Every structure is written in structure tokens, then in C-alpha cells.
Amino acid sequence: MAKHWAEPAVTALRANGQRVADLDTSSTPGFTGGKREGKELLAExxxxLSDLQEKLFAHGRTGGTRSVLLVLQGMDTAGKGGIVRHVIGSVDPQGVDHASFGVPTPEELQHDFLWRIRKRLPAHGQIGVFDRSHYEDVLVVRVHELVPQREWEPRYDLINEFEREVSENGTMIIKVAMFVSLEEQKRRLRERLERPDKYWKFNPSDISERAYWPEYQKAYETLLDRTNTDYAPWYVLPADNKWYSRLAVTELLIDALTGLNLDWPPADFDVAEQLRRLDES
Amino acid sequence: MAKHWAEPAVTALRANGQRVADLDTSSTPGFTGGKREGKELLAExxxxLSDLQEKLFAHGRTGGTRSVLLVLQGMDTAGKGGIVRHVIGSVDPQGVDHASFGVPTPEELQHDFLWRIRKRLPAHGQIGVFDRSHYEDVLVVRVHELVPQREWEPRYDLINEFEREVSENGTMIIKVAMFVSLEEQKRRLRERLERPDKYWKFNPSDISERAYWPEYQKAYETLLDRTNTDYAPWYVLPADNKWYSRLAVTELLIDALTGLNLDWPPADFDVAEQLRRLDES
Known part of the structure; x- marks a missing residue:
């Protein structure tokens, strides 16, 4: 067990049918330390994480077919970007494929909702990171009825089938739903409005969306119920404390990569012979 | 002038018709400190660099059209991967698009040599990083005569036209040619053969290529002569000292980003009005 954890993040955060509305978004499940311990531990x-990631990369470069996909979902200001910057930022960019999914383009809308997602699946040996994902198609799409229910309703099953296929092809999937409180979101939005170096992160529609908070919670609850599978588990992350979010996702990734049980790839050449050739070169 | 630099990297390293064979690959042009100072300064x-990159990213997210493209070229073991890991690794992965160009696929060979390159040009606000690039098409292709001279010879002009277009579209191009000595390469290859955690980086052909060293030097000299333009300058980087390479490329990127003269994007909304809306939400 890692230092300061009473229960590993991977079990403490695993979705288990809890009600989203009841979540204490300021809690730090499993972790016994405070902010200082959390920040110190994150650096350690x-x-x-970086060492494990290098093994995954090495594996991919030598014919291995495993990869990892981290799916990040959350309302505006939940801290998805911070996870990318402060967690994914600690590993080698050569082994990271980051994709951000915004409002679909006209071309994307001419295809099924998984089309643009499939194109960004991580290659062998890579850690793929989705900042928003196919889950938007049962979140914003459902809340605003962008398509009728008969169209979004089947998507839960389609997503499960899709993720099963991706998982069977060798990709370890980790899905993280980040939740801040309505109050914490207000604080974070206010910061964006009070600091000119943060204006660019603000969009007036972020405020309009706050009126739909209960609908989003309900939509999250449904997707956590219906797409929380063994092969693509959901983790419910209380995200008021940024230091905790980052540490927790680091632990989830460490757990996943450790589970791949990768070692340094053996030489597929005769080492002694190559050393001789090198000496003569 | 940054601390410990007698002359900025951007002028000290700029290609100026020097002979590649005469380059002292263990030198540290412009820098007056040693390894310890270099490493300390890199962290600082x-x-x-990270702050400047965030401004570029913000610019791209608010309709700005500037981007940066870092092209890394060099023989095996020159340290391209280390630049990505230790320099690019210090900025937010959300703003980085890393592309590694290996042996062309059959599909890529069905197109002109710039086809696969164009597809990976950085989006607005991004730092694109090419680990190898279109320059392979006048390096390995020329050295091994993979296509006849009448085919590779026109590529220098085609590259200049291409890079002019890319530059005029708003991309700041920085091209870095990294050179280690034949001896230093031998040391680095030996390390890959002596450490099981490095086997995966080794390929027997790396040794065979050493026999073509003079031909590669000549091919590098031609491309430095013919594609060193104001809009896409080459920097000649002595790369025996990894700490120097990383520091120097950091300085080149800082110089480029500073030259873009970006500030935090202004609000395109009424801040006071949004603060009122937020309070009521």
C-alpha cells in the first residue's frame, strides 16, 4: 500500500451505485494525509508512473500490443485540464496521445458518435488521454435533447460493446468522472473572471449550464450505472481538492500499468555479437 | 541575456555554412557554465518555457492562428528522444503535438514525400514536434539511394517552398540538427547493449549505419546549405553533452515563443456582466 493510503484509490473510488447528488466532493477517499502530504507524495x-510508462512504451516499440486509455469526464472547472498538465505531464510526451473532444464538427456529425473516438484510440505502447469523450453523447446530448431519447438511449449498450472490443484488443481502460460542488464551481468560475490570465478559459455558456446541474447529475448517475463494467470501470472522483484529484489519478494509472505486468523487453538480437560488431565499427 | 550565456543560443547555434565534419560535438556554444550550472538553469x-507555451495555447483557444514547429534531426543516439522527454516534457501536454516519422508505410509511399508531414502540422496554439521529418527524404533516402538523384535533388527546393507556406500560415519553424561524434555514438550504443533496460532502443542496423557516417555528414551539409532560410532556420547543435542540448533547445523555444509577442487574450465578454450572472447562478 502506498504511503498515506488507508485504502487504495482503485477500490476507494470505484463506482458502486452511489448517488452522485450525495457525493461529498470535498472528501479524499482512502487518503489519510492532507494537502501537504498529498503534494509531496504526488512528486514521489x-x-x-514515469518509469512504468517507459516500460509500456518500450513494450509498444518491440511489438507489444498493450496500451492504456484514460477517459476524463467532468463538468466545466472540474479539473480535467489540470490532470493532463500535472499527471500526464509527468511522463514522456513520446508515449502520450492526448485528444480533446469538443462540439462535433459537421463531418463528425455525418458519422456515428463513436467514429471520431475510434480514430483517436491509443496506439500500442501509448497512454491515450481523452479530455471528454463518447460520454458527452449521453451527457450534454441527453440534457439538452440534442437528439431524441430513442437515439441516445441505445448508446449505453453501444458504448459497452465498443469498450469491450477496445479492451479485448489490449487497451486497459480507466474512466474517471470528476465532481466538484456547485459552490466550488462558482469559486473557480469567479477566479476565471477575476484574473485576466484566465479569461481565455471562460465561456458565458459555462454559467448557463449551471442551471442544468440536477439534469447533469442524473445523466451521470445513469451512465455510471449502465457503463461501469469490469473491462472499463468507472471511478468517481471528488474533485474539490485539486491536489487529491491529481494524486488519485496518478495512483489509478500506476495501478493499471502495474497490472499489465510489463518487464523490459528482452533483446531480439545476440548481445555479445552486437558488442563485437560495435567494437569493430 | 539569460544567465551563463555569453551569446544567445539563437545566434551561437545558427547554421552559417560551417562544415559538419569540423564541428566540435563536445562544445557548448554561447554557454559559459558547466554541467551543474546547465542543469540548474534548465530547471529554471x-x-x-511553460508559461510562454500556456500563452500560445490560450491564443489558439481564442481564435489565434500562431503555432510553433520544432523539427529534430540527428543520427541514432543523438538525443532527439531526450529533447522530447526533458524539454517538451516540461510543458502542458494539451499544447503539444508530437509526431515521430519512421520508415514510410506503403500508403505513405503512394503519395509525395510531404503528404504525411502536412497531416501532422501543428494546429493553432500548439507546439508541434517532429522526431525526424521530411528531411529524412534527403538524408537516408540520399545516402542509400532509395530513389534516384533526379528525384531527391528537387526536394530541397520543394522543402523550401513548403516551409515558406507553413511559415506564412503562422507557424514559427525551428529546425535543430543534432550531432554527436562517432566515438560518442559508440559509447551510447554500447550502453544500450550493456543495460537490459535499454535493449529495446537498440537495432542492429544502428551499427551498420555507422559505416555511412561520411555520407551522412555530406548529406547534412547539403541540406544545411540549401534549406537554411530566414523563415525556417537551421540550428547546428553539438550534442555530446545532453545537458547542453536540452538547455539550448529550451532557449531556442523560449526565443521563438517570445518572438511571437503573445499576451493573455482579452475577454470577449463583459466581465462585470458575467460576474453578476455568476452570482445569481
Missing amino acids: RATV | RATV
Whole structure:
């Protein structure tokens, strides 16, 4: 067990049918330390993550077919970007494929909702990171009825089938739903409005969306119920404390990569012979 | 002038018709400190780079059209991967698009040599990083005569036209040619053969290529002569000292980003009005 954890993040955060509305978004499940311990530990564990990631990359470069996909979902200001910057930022960019899914383009709308997602699946040896994902198609789409229910309703099953296929092809899927409180979101939005270096992160529609908070919670609850599978588990992350979010996702990734049980790839050449050739070159 | 630099990297390293064979690959042009100072300074300057990169990203997110493209070229073991890991790794992965160009696929060979390159040009606000590039088409292709001279010879002009277009479209291009000595390459290859955690980086053909060293030097000299333009300058980087390479490329990127003269994007909304809306939400 990593230092300061009473229960590993992977079990403490696993979705288990809890009601989203009841979540204490300021809690730090499994972790016994505070902010200072959390930040110190993050720096330490970032090195562990980076070493594991290098093994995954090496594996992919030598014919291995495993990869990892981290799906990040959350309302505006939940801290998805911070996870990318402060967690994914600690590993080698060569082994990271980051994709951000916004409002679909006209071309994307001419295809089924998984079309643009499939195109960005991580290659062998890579950690793929989705900042928003196919889950938007049962979140914003459902809340605003962008398509009728007969169209979004079947998507839960389609997503499960899709993720099963991706998983069977060798990709370890980790899905993280980040939740801040309505009050914490207000604080974070206010910061964006009070600091000129944050204006660019603000969009007036972020405020309009706040009126739909209960509908989003309900939509999250449904997707957590219907798409929380063994092969693509959901983790419910209380995200009021940024330091905790980052540490927790680091631990989830470490757990996933450790589970791949990768070692350094063996030489597929005769080492002694190559050393001789090198000496003569 | 940054601390410990007698002359900025951007002028000290700019290609100026020097002979590649005469380059002292263990030198540290412009820098007056040693390894310790270099490493300390790198940590400090990484923060500056990261802040500038965030401005570029913000610019791209608010309709700006500027971007940066870092082209890395060099023989095996020259340290291209280390630049990505230790320099690019210090900025937000959300703003980085890394592309590695290996042996062309059959599909890529069905197109002109710039086809696969164009597809990976950085989006607005991004730093694109090419680990190898279209320059392979006048390097390995020329050295091994993979196509006849009448085919590779026109590529220098085609590259200049292409890069002019890319530059005029708003992309700041920085091209870095990294050179280690034949001896230093031998040391680095030996390390890959002596450490099981490095086997995966080794390929027997890396040794065979050493026999073509003079031909590669000549091919590099031609491309430095013929594609060193104001809009897409080459920097000649002595790369025996990894700490120097990383620091120097950091400085080149800082210089480029500073030259873009970006500020935080202004609000395109009424701040006071949004604060009122937020309070009521």
C-alpha cells in the first residue's frame, strides 16, 4: 500500500451505485494525509508512473500490443485540464496521445458518435488521454435533447460493446468522472473572471449550464450505472481538492500499468555479437 | 541575456555554412557554465518555457492562428528522444503535438514525400514536434539511394517552398540538427547493449549505419546549405553533452515563443456582466 493510503484509490473510488447528488466532493477517499502530504507524495509517485510508462512504451516499440486509455469526464472547472498538465505531464510526451473532444464538427456529425473516438484510440505502447469523450453523447446530448431519447438511449449498450472490443484488443481502460460542488464551481468560475490570465478559459455558456446541474447529475448517475463494467470501470472522483484529484489519478494509472505486468523487453538480437560488431565499427 | 550565456543560443547555434565534419560535438556554444550550472538553469528556464507555451495555447483557444514547429534531426543516439522527454516534457501536454516519422508505410509511399508531414502540422496554439521529418527524404533516402538523384535533388527546393507556406500560415519553424561524434555514438550504443533496460532502443542496423557516417555528414551539409532560410532556420547543435542540448533547445523555444509577442487574450465578454450572472447562478 502506498504511503498515506488507508485504502487504495482503485477500490476507494470505484463506482458502486452511489448517488452522485450525495457525493461529498470535498472528501479524499482512502487518503489519510492532507494537502501537504498529498503534494509531496504526488512528486514521489510521478517518478513511479514515469518509469512504468517507459516500460509500456518500450513494450509498444518491440511489438507489444498493450496500451492504456484514460477517459476524463467532468463538468466545466472540474479539473480535467489540470490532470493532463500535472499527471500526464509527468511522463514522456513520446508515449502520450492526448485528444480533446469538443462540439462535433459537421463531418463528425455525418458519422456515428463513436467514429471520431475510434480514430483517436491509443496506439500500442501509448497512454491515450481523452479530455471528454463518447460520454458527452449521453451527457450534454441527453440534457439538452440534442437528439431524441430513442437515439441516445441505445448508446449505453453501444458504448459497452465498443469498450469491450477496445479492451479485448489490449487497451486497459480507466474512466474517471470528476465532481466538484456547485459552490466550488462558482469559486473557480469567479477566479476565471477575476484574473485576466484566465479569461481565455471562460465561456458565458459555462454559467448557463449551471442551471442544468440536477439534469447533469442524473445523466451521470445513469451512465455510471449502465457503463461501469469490469473491462472499463468507472471511478468517481471528488474533485474539490485539486491536489487529491491529481494524486488519485496518478495512483489509478500506476495501478493499471502495474497490472499489465510489463518487464523490459528482452533483446531480439545476440548481445555479445552486437558488442563485437560495435567494437569493430 | 539569460544567465551563463555569453551569446544567445539563437545566434551561437545558427547554421552559417560551417562544415559538419569540423564541428566540435563536445562544445557548448554561447554557454559559459558547466554541467551543474546547465542543469540548474534548465530547471529554471523550463518554467519560463511553460508559461510562454500556456500563452500560445490560450491564443489558439481564442481564435489565434500562431503555432510553433520544432523539427529534430540527428543520427541514432543523438538525443532527439531526450529533447522530447526533458524539454517538451516540461510543458502542458494539451499544447503539444508530437509526431515521430519512421520508415514510410506503403500508403505513405503512394503519395509525395510531404503528404504525411502536412497531416501532422501543428494546429493553432500548439507546439508541434517532429522526431525526424521530411528531411529524412534527403538524408537516408540520399545516402542509400532509395530513389534516384533526379528525384531527391528537387526536394530541397520543394522543402523550401513548403516551409515558406507553413511559415506564412503562422507557424514559427525551428529546425535543430543534432550531432554527436562517432566515438560518442559508440559509447551510447554500447550502453544500450550493456543495460537490459535499454535493449529495446537498440537495432542492429544502428551499427551498420555507422559505416555511412561520411555520407551522412555530406548529406547534412547539403541540406544545411540549401534549406537554411530566414523563415525556417537551421540550428547546428553539438550534442555530446545532453545537458547542453536540452538547455539550448529550451532557449531556442523560449526565443521563438517570445518572438511571437503573445499576451493573455482579452475577454470577449463583459466581465462585470458575467460576474453578476455568476452570482445569481
